[in-house]
Amino acid sequence: MPYPLVSTSKFLLHSFEQALEDLEQLLESAKSGYSLRFPTTSLVVGPVGSGKSRLLGEFVRRHSCNCFYITASQVLRSYPGETEEELRRIFQSAETFKEQLRPLLPIVILIEDLELLCPSTSSADPKNSGNSLRISAQLFKLIDALPQGIICVATSGSPDSLHEHARRRFVREISIEMPSEEQRRQLVKQLCQQHELEITEHLLDHMARNTQGYVMADLTLLLRRVQQELLTKEDSNVEQVFRQSLLRTQPSASRATDVRVSKMSAGFEVIGGMESLKRTLQVSVLAGLRQSAAFARFGLTLPKGVLLYGPPGCAKTTIAKCLAKEANMTFIATSAAEVYSPYVGCAERFISRIFDTARKNAPCLIFLDEIDSLVGRRTVSSGGGGGQVQLRILSTLLTEMDGIVGGGSQQHILVVAATNRPDMIDDALMRPGRFDKLIHVPAPDVESRLALLQLHAQRMPFNGNVDLVQIASLTERYSGADLCNLCNEAAIEAFQRDFEATEIELQDFEKVLAKQKSSLTQSQIDGYYKFAYRFL
Secondary structure, three states, rough: OOOOOOOOOOOOOOOHHHHHHHHHHHHHHHHOOOOOOOOOOOEEEOOOOHHHHHHHHHHHHHHHOEEEOOOOOHOOOOOOOOHHHHHHHHHHHHHHHHHHHHOOOEEEEEEOOOOOOOOOOOOOHHHHHHHEEEEEHHHHHHHOOOOOOOOEEEEEEEHHHHHOOOHEEEEHHOOOOOHHHHHHHHHHHHHHHHHOOOOOOHHHHHHHHHOOOOOOHHHHHHHHHHHHHHHHHHOOHHHHHHHHHHHHHOOHHHHHOOOEHHHHHHHHOOOOOOHHHHHHHHHHHHHHHHHHHHHOOOOOOOOOEEEEEOOOOOOOOHHHHHHEEEEHEEEEEEEEHHHOOOOOOHHHHHHHHHHHHHHHOOOEEEEEEEEEHHHOOOOOOOOHHHHHHHHHHHHHHHHHHHHHOOOOOOEEEEEEEEEHHHHEEOOOHHHHHHOOOEEEOOOHHHHHHHHHHHHHHOOEEOOOOOOHHHHHHHHHHHHHHHHHHHHHHHHHHHHHHOOOOOOOOOHHHHHHHHOOOOOOOOOHHHHEEEEHHOOO
């Protein structure tokens, strides 16, 4: 039976070298005759679209294998027992082929998407669980009874969804990881050659840097879109088409989950003032990503977590987004409202999915907004059903953060959390190794307020009589959100004063300042400084 998914195009070897080598070792094991010592079964795992089928197709082509192919759509039947009979027929055909023809070329049984045939007992359809158990038991029995000389290779895009007894049947497990930046660069270059597209080295570097989380199928789709756009619009700018196609092509890893992955477009330039805070982030986080050799020379490692704390409305969320842009990281944001669920275990699984998605889209920044409401201090929140949920979420978060392994700037995951109540954060999260950096985001001083007003002046028509220095001095204890609201209210005042007005004048600001007060109190601001002194 021919293997139906062998690509007619040239196989893209980049990022598959080790996997092909492992499969070829499996082939040597089948020829050796020592079945107890050398396994002849293997499970190839990797994200959807990562090239598992292409890998097996190339393996079959290289060694001219006699291939027997099994998919769920091919063998699943409506009536009980028919699926098991079809599985027995395919395995028997392979054994008969080996015994009667004694072929010199290897015999391979390929099982595509094993989790569809052998789902875990927890994920199986309750109405069809009995049928699934029978199919799984039959397939396990056939694999266990395979004679020496026949190789069985299965693929799975979701190994956690496999039946509990499935993975031990496959003694060797081959993992296809997400391609690194250099591997993506080589894949894009080779795909461009296949599609006869010219690409500059500068554009190639840009595509490699900005395709975190993309697998082979995503890059292939991206290049097809570029080719289609260039064919329909002959006068198109090639670089512009590449960049626009990249914005429209979402990686399959983020499409297949309820965790939203995004790329930020604005950096620190949109944050007014806060130069000391920016410098802290540049030294403690960005320097390690951009100058990893210098970091390593001093024996430093990239931080796992950063806690931003300070008064509400002072741009903690904006800082996290801008940091993701400056670090060229993908961005995942979540809050207590998204995590909590009325069903037991769902919140913990959602936290695990966030980190799993981040690993697939690394380098990635995970932003936990209002972390105090997500995982509060245990001595405060341990009572009641809600407290028990917080304890389980905290335990899951601690486990995931401890599991972050520093793999260099291209594989790094950074957890950034924001809170208005740092005193409510559990001590287990505050220690080094989890939130390594505790950064106070204060209410803006007069210089920062002036910088913020100047940023608003770039998008709003201020009259020449508007003295931003004076307004900055009159807005003591104003947060960034207060200043934004001040400008918006002044614009409304100008509109109410004259529907034909084209500019916002000083009198409009004066009217708003006369009735608008700061949302922050001095005692609030002092409380954050007192907390900061604890960690000096």
